[in-house]
Each structure stands twice: as C-alpha cells, then as structure tokens.
Amino acid sequence: MHCKGTNISGNFHRNKLKYLAFLCKQMNTNPSHGSYHFGVPSHIFWRTMQSILPHKTKRSQATLDYFKIFIVCLKPTQKSAYLGCLALEGGWNYQVVTVSLVEKRKAKIHYRKKQQLMRLRKQAEKNIKKKTVTEVLEIHGFLV
Numbered sequence: 001m002h003c004k005g006t007n008i009s010g011n012f013h014r015n016k017l018k019y020l021a022f023l024c025k026q027m028n029t030n031p032s033h034g035s036y037h038f039g040v041p042s043h044i045f046w047r048t049m050q051s052i053l054p055h056k057t058k059r060s061q062a063t064l065d066y067f068k069i070f071i072v073c074l075k076p077t078q079k080s081a082y083l084g085c086l087a088l089e090g091g092w093n094y095q096v097v098t099v100s101l102v103e104k105r106k107a108k109i110h111y112r113k114k115q116q117l118m119r120l121r122k123q124a125e126k127n128i129k130k131k132t133v134t135e136v137l138e139i140h141g142f143l144v
Contacts, residue, residue, distance in 0.1 A: 002098075002102070003041040003083055004041040004098065005082060005083075006041065006082065006083040006084075007080045008081045008086070009080055010081065012079075012080075015081040015086055016081070016089050023090060023091075037090075039087055039090055039091050039092040040087065041083045041084050041087045044083060049064070
C-alpha cells in the first residue's frame, strides 16, 4: 500500500500545524527516550494504527494481521489533506524518488503484459490453419 496518497480529513493547514506541533514534542530529561517522529508516510500511518490498537497483546497483533483497508471517495467539497504532502512539509525528501520508482514499476508491468500478449498472438497465428478464400466460400455454400 502506498500511504502517501492517504487522505486525512480536515484542512491541510490545520493538519500541517498539528503535525509540526507533534514534531516539536520531546522528552525534557532525555530526548532520546522521548517521542519518536517518523517522516515517512508509511511509518506515520503505522504509528497511528499502533496508537489505536493495544499492540502489545497477542489478540491485537492478530487483529493487525486481519487489518483491511477500504477505499472511500470523499465528497469534492469536503476539506482533506494528503499524508504525502504533510510528510513533505515535515521534512520527508523522497517524494520525487518514490514517484519515479512507481512510474518505473508500472512501466515494467505494462511492458511484461505487452510482451505476453505479443507471444500469445504469435502462437495463435501459428495455430490458425490458413485456408484460401475459395475454400471458406465453398464451406459456407456461397460457391457452388
């Protein structure tokens, strides 16, 4: 799943301020013990799911195994923000790289499908018995 396209309800500016406020939080006495800020969209989503579920029990770990994501289309008038844009504002620098890698992956898939179709077409052309036009017309009764 690509989490950079995840919609978050609410205005982008409001969500950006919430995320930047979260980035400022740290533990006073030892910041390395404090809240860990993830910049990658998939890790942001994972941390959100971890905070929702009591992740230390076997039961909740099993629920993460059965976790399903449903795609929902929002109303065009509803304000929303993309998780990828928020991560980009928070310091994630790999959006361009991710987009180029996704395009390469899709191009490879398209090329493989095209090659497979060409192989099937060549095989079908070999399998067809080439009949002359007169034989076909005689079979159907047009030529006596």
